[in-house]
Amino acid sequence: MVNEERRKFLGICLGGITASAAVVVxxxxxxxLAPLQKEHAAGKVVIPEQEVPAGGARFFExxxxxxxxxxxxxxxxxxxxxxxxxxxxxxxxxxxxxDFLCPCHAGRFSSEGVVISGPPPKPLAKLPFVVANGVxxxx
Amino acid sequence: xxxxxxxxxxxxxxxxxxxxxxxxxxxxxxxxxxxAWYSMGSIxxxxxxxxxxxxxxxxxxxxxxxxxxxxxxxxxxxxxxxxWLIRMCHAVGSNMMVLILLFHMLSVLxxxxxxxxxxxxxxxxxxxxxxxMGISxxxxxxxxxxxxxxxxxxxxxxxSSIPVVGQFLVEFLRGAKLVGPPTLGRxxxxxxxxxxxxxxxxxxxxxxxxxRTGVSTPPFGAKEGDSKWQGDAYRYExxxxxxxxxxxxxxxxxxxxxxxxxxxxxVVFFDPYLFFTRESFVAANPFLTPAHxxxxxxxxxxxxxxxxxxxxFIGLSVQGAAMTFLALLPFIDRGDERHPxxxxxxxxxxxxxxxxxxxxSIWGHYS
Numbered sequence: 001m002v003n004e005e006r007r008k009f010l011g012i013c014l015g016g017i018t019a020s021a022a023v024v025v026x027x028x029x030x031x032x033l034a035p036l037q038k039e040h041a042a043g044k045v046v047i048p049e050q051e052v053p054a055g056g057a058r059f060f061e062x063x064x065x066x067x068x069x070x071x072x073x074x075x076x077x078x079x080x081x082x083x084x085x086x087x088x089x090x091x092x093x094x095x096x097x098x099d100f101l102c103p104c105h106a107g108r109f110s111s112e113g114v115v116i117s118g119p120p121p122k123p124l125a126k127l128p129f130v131v132a133n134g135v136x137x138x139x
Numbered sequence: 140x141x142x143x144x145x146x147x148x149x150x151x152x153x154x155x156x157x158x159x160x161x162x163x164x165x166x167x168x169x170x171x172x173x174x175a176w177y178s179m180g181s182i183x184x185x186x187x188x189x190x191x192x193x194x195x196x197x198x199x200x201x202x203x204x205x206x207x208x209x210x211x212x213x214x215x216x217x218x219x220x221x222x223w224l225i226r227m228c229h230a231v232g233s234n235m236m237v238l239i240l241l242f243h244m245l246s247v248l249x250x251x252x253x254x255x256x257x258x259x260x261x262x263x264x265x266x267x268x269x270x271x272m273g274i275s276x277x278x279x280x281x282x283x284x285x286x287x288x289x290x291x292x293x294x295x296x297x298x299s300s301i302p303v304v305g306q307f308l309v310e311f312l313r314g315a316k317l318v319g320p321p322t323l324g325r326x327x328x329x330x331x332x333x334x335x336x337x338x339x340x341x342x343x344x345x346x347x348x349x350x351r352t353g354v355s356t357p358p359f360g361a362k363e364g365d366s367k368w369q370g371d372a373y374r375y376e377x378x379x380x381x382x383x384x385x386x387x388x389x390x391x392x393x394x395x396x397x398x399x400x401x402x403x404x405x406v407v408f409f410d411p412y413l414f415f416t417r418e419s420f421v422a423a424n425p426f427l428t429p430a431h432x433x434x435x436x437x438x439x440x441x442x443x444x445x446x447x448x449x450x451x452f453i454g455l456s457v458q459g460a461a462m463t464f465l466a467l468l469p470f471i472d473r474g475d476e477r478h479p480x481x482x483x484x485x486x487x488x489x490x491x492x493x494x495x496x497x498x499x500s501i502w503g504h505y506s
Binding site: 028029031032033034036 | 196199218219220221222224225
């Protein structure tokens, strides 16, 4: 004769133990696989001014992503995220045209990061920066 | 419950799972007097699964390059969250796999399960044993510690005592005159692809032989005669009136695995460096041989045997002869009697052999 109450109770216990075991095994594996937290020196990147010549661009790592500093022909500086807003490729600086081209799907951005043509839905994100004593500090 | 039943019905209508369960699990009958020693194989299967899982996880951070291997292992141990746990489970697990494998072989020996018609089970198991030793040896080098480096130097060097081709074989094995970056490359390839695939394939063959011949009846309290194999034609050894594999013996398997886990995790958490020496924590230095370098515990008897013979080739030949004897045991020991107490010659040889192995290992450890 099967005692249904007892069987249900044991089933619940077994389910509980299995679920606990899954958490005990799953949590370390999840933590092991999760991206490692890198320190980004308080989120600031320091670049000497002379590394960004007039009409040129300087790419660098910023907060775990890629960013770019552009000095326009007029001398104005712009700091932008270099990640294309279409599908996440890194845009390339075209010195002759003074704009950005995303080689993946031909998205084109102005030196200010505004979309000129192609599929990108949004402009490139602008990054805060300050210039002091010949040094550009982004972030 | 309703949902599970409906889902099962849906699958059953398409591939007949209930038929498989009835035939292979609930209807798969094992000898009524089966004992816990028969669950060693399930524990080993579980350990192999764990080694594969932890091995894949280690591959994410491990770098198989001589300059970076030790650093990457240190990074796993110190910087990756729970990296120490994954690595310790892998390292301790490899030792446990050899230990449980020895228990599995001993139970098969003492209960006479290797005897005909199960010669193929024994042979496939014996090859598996050698492959497990091989995968342990190749894995030992990967952390690129002083211990890894010099234990591999000593282990691979013993091959050089084979006449004529010895030196060629050593260099072929190492990929160079001495252990170095080329050795790491080939040992890594063997450890993560060739050997695991070969082991998985042989486990498949081992289980196939088990399924085709049927589980052997333990010699303790067995009823004589009703399913004796005559040697004239294939015959499946069934066990009418036996106990079902599921749920009865599956529960025994689960209990054995739980007991194993308790033992294994107590080592991982309370004495994780049980199988490590000081040299395991120092990066390999090809110009600095540490004193008293020893192989892993399961190679100590082989190591000592090589040392006690004046000629390395004789030492190697003795080991080769012993292993060949063990491999061919079902063809040498052909009697039908399987009860250990009714096989005095076997018992004397087996216990003598085990004591010799333990004695040589202890001697090797302290020599």
